[in-house]
Amino acid sequence: MLHPLKIKSSLEIFFSAVGALLTRELYTRFGTTLGYAWALADTFVQVGVFVAVKELLMAPLVLAYDYTVFLAVSFLAYNLFRSVVLRSMPAYEANRPLFMYKKVKPFDAVVARFLLEWMIMLSSFSVLFAIGISLGKIVSPKDIVMTLFAVAWFSLFTFSVGFLISILGELSDSVKKVVDFLFTPLMFVSAVFYPASVLPAEAKKYVLYNPIANFLEFLRSAYFATLDTSNVDFYYMAWWTFVPLFVGLVLYAKYEKRIIAA
Amino acid sequence: MINFKNASKVHYANGKKKIILTDITQTIPSGINVGIVGNNGVGKSTLLRLIGGVDELDSGTIQTNSSTSWPMGFSGGFQGSMTGSQNADFVCSLYANNHEHRAKAKAIVREFAELGEYFDVPVKKYSSGMRARLAFGLSLAFDFDYLLVDEIMSVGDNQFREKSKRALEQKLEKSNVIMVSHDNETLKQFCTAGIVMYGGMMLYFDKIDDALRNHQEILNQYGGITI
Numbered sequence: 001m002l003h004p005l006k007i008k009s010s011l012e013i014f015f016s017a018v019g020a021l022l023t024r025e026l027y028t029r030f031g032t033t034l035g036y037a038w039a040l041a042d043t044f045v046q047v048g049v050f051v052a053v054k055e056l057l058m059a060p061l062v063l064a065y066d067y068t069v070f071l072a073v074s075f076l077a078y079n080l081f082r083s084v085v086l087r088s089m090p091a092y093e094a095n096r097p098l099f100m101y102k103k104v105k106p107f108d109a110v111v112a113r114f115l116l117e118w119m120i121m122l123s124s125f126s127v128l129f130a131i132g133i134s135l136g137k138i139v140s141p142k143d144i145v146m147t148l149f150a151v152a153w154f155s156l157f158t159f160s161v162g163f164l165i166s167i168l169g170e171l172s173d174s175v176k177k178v179v180d181f182l183f184t185p186l187m188f189v190s191a192v193f194y195p196a197s198v199l200p201a202e203a204k205k206y207v208l209y210n211p212i213a214n215f216l217e218f219l220r221s222a223y224f225a226t227l228d229t230s231n232v233d234f235y236y237m238a239w240w241t242f243v244p245l246f247v248g249l250v251l252y253a254k255y256e257k258r259i260i261a262a
Numbered sequence: 263m264i265n266f267k268n269a270s271k272v273h274y275a276n277g278k279k280k281i282i283l284t285d286i287t288q289t290i291p292s293g294i295n296v297g298i299v300g301n302n303g304v305g306k307s308t309l310l311r312l313i314g315g316v317d318e319l320d321s322g323t324i325q326t327n328s329s330t331s332w333p334m335g336f337s338g339g340f341q342g343s344m345t346g347s348q349n350a351d352f353v354c355s356l357y358a359n360n361h362e363h364r365a366k367a368k369a370i371v372r373e374f375a376e377l378g379e380y381f382d383v384p385v386k387k388y389s390s391g392m393r394a395r396l397a398f399g400l401s402l403a404f405d406f407d408y409l410l411v412d413e414i415m416s417v418g419d420n421q422f423r424e425k426s427k428r429a430l431e432q433k434l435e436k437s438n439v440i441m442v443s444h445d446n447e448t449l450k451q452f453c454t455a456g457i458v459m460y461g462g463m464m465l466y467f468d469k470i471d472d473a474l475r476n477h478q479e480i481l482n483q484y485g486g487i488t489i
Contacts, residue, residue, distance in 0.1 A: 097337075
């Protein structure tokens with residue numbers, strides 16, 4: 001009646017599963033049209049609020065960089081981290097019925113969600129960039145190659161952490177609750193709306209234990225001519241990228257069937 | 263052909279241990295349609311999941327060189343917040359060879375399921391009859407060596423049931439089916455061989471009538487529910 005089914009290689013299966021899941025996420029991620037608008041407006045609103053605060057409270061303060069662009073870069077990155085982690089956690093629960101198809105693995109669901117959040121970040125970036133140009137605001141990156149490298153590394157970091165937490169959350173519900181709770185204060189200790197260099201030495205020491213703060217410093221140093229990497233610990237960032245990924249893969253190999261069958 | 267070799271499986275549900283298979287070595291020959299019977303909760307659906315490669319044995323192996331469908335039933339397989347049409351898209355993009363094949367498969371599902379405007383309503387709002395229509399439509403869209411069917415044959419109105427049976431008959435000219443059903447008539451109509459599951463055992467009978475008789479004896483002796 002139909003064509004016989006082609007035997008697909010495991011890589012082909014992986015891509016077709018991620019593609020199918022990505023479409024599935026697009027169907028349900030935004031809900032209504034307003035959902036699309038909000039996904040893009042999110043960063044815009046945050047930037048607006050912090051610019052307004054700065055203008056109202058610290059108007060005479062002159063910074064060596066454009067604070068609006070600074071905020072846009074920081075919030076785009078921070079929001080990517082937040083949404084990748086928070087959306088990876090329920091990825092298995094939300095796709096469980098689809099694991100009935102043996103071509104679809106839980107890992108594919110995490111990858112699909114990561115890709116979708118990345119695409120949302122890219123769209124927000126495009127919107128902010130367009131607004132920036134029309135306001136005559138854009139400072140182009142100091143070092144484009146380094147900026148792209150920083151974005152790629154940071155993206156891998158968000159995936160690693162999101163992947164590990166998705167498995168831990170699957171093994172224990174309290175992990176999900178703790179992570180949800182931690183995200184409330186996390187923004188304030190991640191050097192999102194200030195560079196680490198403005199902090200007093202004591203506070204800076206603690207904030208730089210936060211890998212996100214390191215990544216944001218690195219990202220902005222590649223973007224802004226007036227910022228540098230003096231507060232960035234690259235080894236520390238590498239640890240935070242590869243250890244979660246490795247631990248995540250080990251746990252995943254052990255618990256994949258349990259995640260499918262739960 | 264499906265080969266079970268020293269296959270063992272224990273299932274944990276709600277903190278309770280349930281023995282599904284204990285050291286089963288058994289061959290299901292090629293080209294034969296098999297009906298699976300057993301009490302409620304004995305592990306018939308788990309057996310289908312094992313054959314379909316969705317679930318894994320604790321020890322031993324199940325080997326086959328045949329392609330098997332996903333286990334088609336009421337639970338699983340559909341993402342509730344997606345519409346029937348979107349769920350069909352999902353499966354079609356997984357299993358279709360190319361765009362043309364995909365469009366053709368989708369058309370078969372739409373046509374067979376006869377869900378009307380419900381095709382564009384989220385699946386979580388479906389009745390079990392509607393889910394069965396969608397599941398059955400999807401089962402027709404692709405050619406597997408084995409269709410794994412979990413109960414979906416015995417729902418819906420008479421007219422749809424007749425239509426499903428005709429479609430399955432046609433399908434079985436090229437494929438085989440492994441079917442879980444509580445309806446003996448359906449099993450007799452489609453299956454030549456039978457498997458009776460009981461307490462970790464998996465008894466294979468060349469004739470479905472023998473399997474049904476054996477299952478009836480178990481029912482008479484021990485009652486209908488295995489705990």
